[in-house]
Amino acid sequence: xxxxKESKKWGIVGGGIMGMTLAHRLxxxxxxVTLFESASELGGLVSSWKMGDIEWDKFYHVILxxxxxxxxxxxxIGLEDKIEWVETKTGFYMKGKLYSMSDTIEFLxxxxxxxxxxxxxxxxxxxxxxxxxxxxxxxINVTTWLKRWSGSxxxxxxxxxxLRAKLGExxxxxxxxxxxxxxxxxxxxxxxxxxxEMFGFVPGGYKTVIExxxxxxxxxxxxxxxxxxxxxxxxxxxxxxxxxxTHGIVDETEEFDEVIxxxxxxIAAKLCTGLSIQEVAKLNDVEYLSVICVAVLLDKSISxxxxxxxxxxxxxxxxxIEMSALVDxxxxxxxxxxxxxxYLVANDPLxxxxxxxxxxxxTDNLKKMYPWLTDDDFKFVGVARAKHVITVAKLGYSEDxxxxxxxxxxxxxxxxxxxxxxTLNVNETIRVAETKLDEIxx
Numbered sequence: 001x002x003x004x005k006e007s008k009k010w011g012i013v014g015g016g017i018m019g020m021t022l023a024h025r026l027x028x029x030x031x032x033v034t035l036f037e038s039a040s041e042l043g044g045l046v047s048s049w050k051m052g053d054i055e056w057d058k059f060y061h062v063i064l065x066x067x068x069x070x071x072x073x074x075x076x077i078g079l080e081d082k083i084e085w086v087e088t089k090t091g092f093y094m095k096g097k098l099y100s101m102s103d104t105i106e107f108l109x110x111x112x113x114x115x116x117x118x119x120x121x122x123x124x125x126x127x128x129x130x131x132x133x134x135x136x137x138x139x140i141n142v143t144t145w146l147k148r149w150s151g152s153x154x155x156x157x158x159x160x161x162x163l164r165a166k167l168g169e170x171x172x173x174x175x176x177x178x179x180x181x182x183x184x185x186x187x188x189x190x191x192x193x194x195x196x197e198m199f200g201f202v203p204g205g206y207k208t209v210i211e212x213x214x215x216x217x218x219x220x221x222x223x224x225x226x227x228x229x230x231x232x233x234x235x236x237x238x239x240x241x242x243x244x245x246t247h248g249i250v251d252e253t254e255e256f257d258e259v260i261x262x263x264x265x266x267i268a269a270k271l272c273t274g275l276s277i278q279e280v281a282k283l284n285d286v287e288y289l290s291v292i293c294v295a296v297l298l299d300k301s302i303s304x305x306x307x308x309x310x311x312x313x314x315x316x317x318x319x320x321i322e323m324s325a326l327v328d329x330x331x332x333x334x335x336x337x338x339x340x341x342x343y344l345v346a347n348d349p350l351x352x353x354x355x356x357x358x359x360x361x362x363t364d365n366l367k368k369m370y371p372w373l374t375d376d377d378f379k380f381v382g383v384a385r386a387k388h389v390i391t392v393a394k395l396g397y398s399e400d401x402x403x404x405x406x407x408x409x410x411x412x413x414x415x416x417x418x419x420x421x422x423t424l425n426v427n428e429t430i431r432v433a434e435t436k437l438d439e440i441x442x
Contacts, residue, residue, distance in 0.1 A: 014262030016044025091305035145176035264388035
C-alpha cells in the first residue's frame with residue numbers, strides 16, 4: 001500500500017464492530033492505527049460465549065439481504081459467500097395463544113383486529129415504508145403518528161404492547177422515527193428491488209466474523225491491544241491527543257495524531273478531559289436503554305417462528321427469538337437456541353437482579369407460554385447484560401446530538417448514538433462508522 005502523504009497515527013478506543021470498522025477503513029487509506037479494547041477479546045455487543053458444548057453469540061443478531069454495508073465488510077474479510085440465507089416466519093403471542101403472521105393470508109385471518117383495523121395496519125406499514133424525509137417525523141411522537149394511521153384499536157392491541165416491550169415507558173417520549181426506521185429496515189430488500197426479504201447468518205455466528213475480521217486487521221498492520229482499558233484521553237504536553245490506559249497492573253500512555261472514542265456517550269464524557277461544559281451536558285443527555293438477554297438451549301424447538309412478538313403484559317421479556325428457526329441445529333449441537341431479551345430504562349432494578357433470580361423468573365414464564373416444556377428440556381440457561389444499548393430517539397433527537405468533532409484538538413467521539421435515522425443493528429453501526437469517518441477525513 002502506498003501511504004498517503006498525510007498519513008497519521010490514529011488511536012481508537014473501543015474494539016466492537018464500530019472500532020474495528022474505523023480501524024479497517026483508516027488503514028485502507030494509509031494511516032497507522034492502534035485499537036484499544038478493555039475486554040479480553042474484540043467484539044463488544046457481538047461477542048460470543050460458551051453455552052455448554054457450543055459457542056454462539058451472547059445477544060441475538062441477524063443479517064438481512066438489504067444489509068449491504070455488513071455484506072460488504074463480510075466480503076472484504078472473506079465471509080460473504082459463507083452466509084446461509086433462510087426464509088423465516090413471524091409469530092404473535094396474544095391472550096395466551098400463538099398466531100402466525102408470516103404472509104398475507106395469515107395477516108387477513110389474524111384475530112382481535114377487524115377488517116378496517118387490518119387495512120389501517122397495512123396502510124401504516126405502506127406509508128412508513130415509502131416516507132423519504134424522516135426528519136419531519138422527529139417532531140411527532142410515535143404514539144400520535146401510529147394512532148393517526150392505524151387507529152386507537154390497532155394501536156392499543158398491536159403497537160402499544162410492542163413499543164412498551166422494546167422501549168419500556170420511554171416510548172412516551174420517543175419520536176415516530178423509531179417505528180419508521182424499524183419498518184424501513186424490514187422492507188429494505190423490497191425497496192432495493194429484491195424479491196423477498198431473507199434472514200442470514202454466518203456458520204459459527206459472530207465469533208467467526210470477529211475472528212476473521214481480527215485476522216484481517218492484523219494483516220493490515222493494525223496494532224490490537226486487548227485487555228487494555230483506557231482511563232483518560234487528553235492533550236499531552238506535546239500538544240497531541242494522548243490515551244492513558246491500564247494493562248494488567250501497568251499504567252501507560254501513548255500519543256497520537258488523532259483519537260476516536262467509540263464508547264457510550266456518558267462514558268466518553270468522563271473519559272475525555274478538556275471537553276466544554278456544553279459538550280459534557282450534551283453527551284450526558286443521551287439516554288440509553290439497557291438489556292438483559294437470557295439465552296436458553298433446549299433439546300427441542302418451541303415453535304416455527306424466528307421472532308415471536310408478545311402483546312401480553314404479564315410476560316417479562318420483550319419477545320422470543322428462536323435462533324434455531326434460522327440457524328441449522330447442526331451448528332448448535334442439535335439443540336434449539338432461544339433468546340429472551342428484556343429492554344430496560346435507566347435504573348430499572350431488574351438489571352441488578354442476580355443471574356439465578358433472572359434465570360428462574362424468565363424460564364418460569366417461558367414454561368407458562370409453552371406449558372409442555374419441562375425442566376429436563378433445558379440444557380443451558382445463561383444471562384447476558386449490557387448497560388448501554390439502544391438510545392432513546394426523543395423528539396428532535398438529531399438536533400440535540402453532540403458533534404463528532406470535540407473541542408479537544410484531534411479527538412472525536414463516534415458511537416451508536418449517531419444512529420439517528422435507523423435502528424440499532426450491525427449494519428447501522430457500520431454505516432455510522434463509515435459515514436462519520438468520511439466527515440472527519442473530508
